[in-house]
Structures are given as structure tokens and as C-alpha cells.
Amino acid sequence: MQDTRVVTRVGLAEQVRARLQERIMDQDLAPGARLNIDALAREMAVSTTPLREALAGLCARGLVRNEAYLGFTVAPMPDQAFLRDLYETRLRLEPWLAAQAAPRITPQAITRLRDCLADMGAHVRRGPWQTHRTHAAADEAFHGIIAEASGNEPARQALTALNAQVHASRLYMKAQQGAEETAREHEAIVAALWGHDAAAAEAAMAHHLTASRERLAP
Numbered sequence: 352m353q354d355t356r357v358v359t360r361v362g363l364a365e366q367v368r369a370r371l372q373e374r375i376m377d378q379d380l381a382p383g384a385r386l387n388i389d390a391l392a393r394e395m396a397v398s399t400t401p402l403r404e405a406l407a408g409l410c411a412r413g414l415v416r417n418e419a420y421l422g423f424t425v426a427p428m429p430d431q432a433f434l435r436d437l438y439e440t441r442l443r444l445e446p447w448l449a450a451q452a453a454p455r456i457t458p459q460a461i462t463r464l465r466d467c468l469a470d471m472g473a474h475v476r477r478g479p480w481q482t483h484r485t486h487a488a489a490d491e492a493f494h495g496i497i498a499e500a501s502g503n504e505p506a507r508q509a510l511t512a513l514n515a516q517v518h519a520s521r522l523y524m525k526a527q528q529g530a531e532e533t534a535r536e537h538e539a540i541v542a543a544l545w546g547h548d549a550a551a552a553e554a555a556m557a558h559h560l561t562a563s564r565e566r567l568a569p
């Protein structure tokens with residue numbers, strides 16, 4: 352039998368996490384701001400237990416920091432050096448994963464990738480996090496499915512831990528051009544994977560990441 356109390360508590364922490372993430376993404380909670388647990392708990396009418404769990408979840412996503420003496424603070428906005436390092440890491444990891452995925456990709460995985468593209472096409476990547484997050488989640492899922500299809504579980508986990516979408520989204524919230532280019536780049540990746548062409552998949556992924564980095568910081 353399921354313990355409903357646990358389910359409810361986990362559900363609450365998740366709701367608090369989503370609400371706080373929205374406030375951080377929309378800069379209603381500013382980068383660098385200190386997060387006072389008692390004040391936030393009062394404000395959100397929850398106890399400190401789900402709030403602490405929510406903050407731990409946001410720390411894992413790289414949106415909140417927990418430092419000695421300072422306590423919890425909103426992570427600073429990704430700067431140029433951070434972006435450079437993030438994309439350099441992705442460029443080393445993801446084209447290689449795409450090449451690994453190409454010979455072994457299944458029709459089911461291709462269908463899931465196409466579903467992600469449809470979701471991205473149907474949702475804008477601009478404005479408040481409420482409207483933006485479906486697009487970001489679909490983009491994250493797209494890259495995750497390719498990593499999963501590579502069959503390399505440690506590499507898939509490493510990619511997840513980068514939280515690349517969350518970091519990029521903080522910048523995309525301001526201005527986003529190139530939705531059509533992004534869609535074309537994603538489609539080229541799917542076509543190469545579906546053709547089981549490892550070299551083309553690797554090149555298409557490298558091109559997408561280079562172009563996407565350029566769009567964030569031209």
C-alpha cells in the first residue's frame with residue numbers, strides 16, 4: 352500500500368520548487384538575492400521541510416547556491432565565461448553521443464524526438480517562464496533522448512547534471528531569435544540519426560550547439 356503522506360509531502364516540495372523556479376527565472380527573485388527560509392515559508396504558507404527540499408532541488412539545478420555563512424542565495428546569471436565553459440563541455444559530449452546513438456537508434460526513439468520537435472514548434476521560447484518552460488522542457492528532452500540512445504549511461508547522467516537548458520533559459524527569457532534555425536538544426540540531427548549516419552549526426556549536433564551558443568551571446 353502506498354503511503355499517501357509521503358506522496359503528498361513530495362508533491363508539495365515539488366510544487367514549491369516549481370513556484371520558486373518560476374520566480375527565479377522571471378527574476379522576481381533577483382540573481383544573488385538571499386533566500387530567507389522562514390520568510391519564504393511564511394510567504395508561501397508552507398512549513399520549512401518542503402521548502403528545504405525544494406531549495407535542495409534548485410541547488411541541484413544550479414539555480415540556488417547554499418554557502419557557509421551566507422545561506423541560500425539565487426545563483427548569479429550565467430556570464431560569458433560560464434557560457435563558454437558550458438558550451439565547450441556540451442560540444443565535447445553531445446556530438447560524440449549523437450555519433451554513438453546513430454547506429455543504434457530505434458524507430459521509437461525517433462518518434463519521441465519528433466514529438467519533442469512538435470512540442471517546441473507549438474510553444475514559444477519567450478516571455479515569462481510559464482509560457483517558456485514547455486519549450487525548454489521539450490528541448491531538454493530532445494537532447495536527453497539522444498544521450499539515452501547512445502547507451503552510455505554515465506555520459507547521459509553527466510549531460511543531465513549540466514542543466515544546460517535551465518542556464519540557457521535564464522538568458523533566453525530576455526530575447527530569443529532564431530526559432531526557425533533551431534528547428535532546422537534539430538531536424539537535421541533527427542534526419543542523420545534516422546539515416547544511421549554517425550558522422551552526419553556528430554556534425555549536425557556540433558553545428559546546432561555552435562549556432563545555439565552564438566544565438567545566446569553573439
Ligand SMILES: [Zn+2]
Binds near residue numbers: 493537559
Ligand atoms: Zn537543442
